[in-house]
Amino acid sequence: MTSTATTVPHILLVNPWIHDFAAYDFWAAPLGLLTLGGILRDHGARISFVDCLDRFHPLQAALPLVDKRCGRGPYIKTTIPKPPGLADIPRNYCRYGVPPEWLRHDLAVLPPPDLVLVTSLMTYWYPGVRETIAVIKSVFSDVPVVLGGIYATLCxxxxERHCGADHVISGPGEAAILPMVARLTGWRPTPRHDPTDLDTLPLPALDLTRRLVHVPLLTSRGCPFQCAYCASHRLQPRMMRRSPTSVVAEIVHWHRDHGVKDFAFYDDALLVDADRHIVPLLEGVIEAGITVRFHTPNALHIRNITRPLAILMRRAGFHTIRLGLETTAFERRQSMDRKVTEEEFLRALNHLKAAGFAADQVGAYLLAGLPGQDVAAVESSIAVVKAAGITPVIAHYTPIPHTPMWEAAVEASRYDLAADPIYTNNAIFPCRSETFSWEVLTRLKTLARA
Incomplete structure (x- = not known):
């Protein structure tokens, strides 16, 4: 590696707090941020990582809970005031993550960085991002702070107006990171990777986490579908894939070198073109002779599940399967997506059951809170899924800017969605025209669990 800068920079990566009515570690990790960390480290930069959501912080009085079946668990949380306009929501609003004094301690013991990179996820989590950046600046007042991620891209x-960062970067960061670091620090290493070829990128710097209990996997970027409620095309316009060989090598690395058993696929289209992607990938896992558990929190496309693939998934270690069903009103779903028919749904379930998956392993996401949707439609979908012998999983609809459904959401909402992303919080059913009722959500969840 060569560089035109005489001093290699120290770059701090920060995963910010979440401010919300509810949050839980469903195999979450700041994969994009740690991928950039891996790139920078591979070029010779000094990298540090501070995780405001750290479930295993050493200042805790007791060990945190970990679900031994899958590695998930709750975050530390502290009740905080609700944002303006949400005072009527009958539930506590919390800061999820370590207390502020712990964060200040973690920052103070670090060598001063030359640059701080902060990521962002849900658009309505920006208050946590803003608070995190404020603490960073109180400790490192003269260090430039750069915000990237989903909120930074969609909003x-x-x-730029509200988060407090010195710079906001939109879109995928792999191509932008080295030029941005050069502009802000003067360090200019010779590029070693091709951002358009995912196989050339180094592994994400997940080893910087305090305790690695699960690993997120991204075997592809983008999605061939254009669902009305999804921002995948905005976030990643081009479909790109890693080779199955490189993914298998990563899984084996985290399992054998770090003892990881639980892996979560976060692809938007994991099963598309299965014979050239997921099939050789899972065959490679089986050939490696490792025993791991795979989870699919981002949902699988139902029509791609064949009987041979279901059997292969079972053999390779799939443990938690989530299907992207969204609704069982198949005859009226054309305005949402064209991902699945009723026949394809039932056929896929038969394949999964025949492969040996239990009902509590297979869940179907059902969107609740869509513009114009009534509660009865969700209740009907819950009943259909339960009758099919699997688990209904309520997924609250989040209005997302730049999606085809955004205008309908703005029109249907009792909030001014365009004025402030805080009102797009899916926990408050923002597209219900009437006053929010927590009892409605409780009833749906109880019906799904019964």
Missing amino acids: AEHA
């Missing part, structure tokens, strides 16, 4: 203008 760039809002982020």
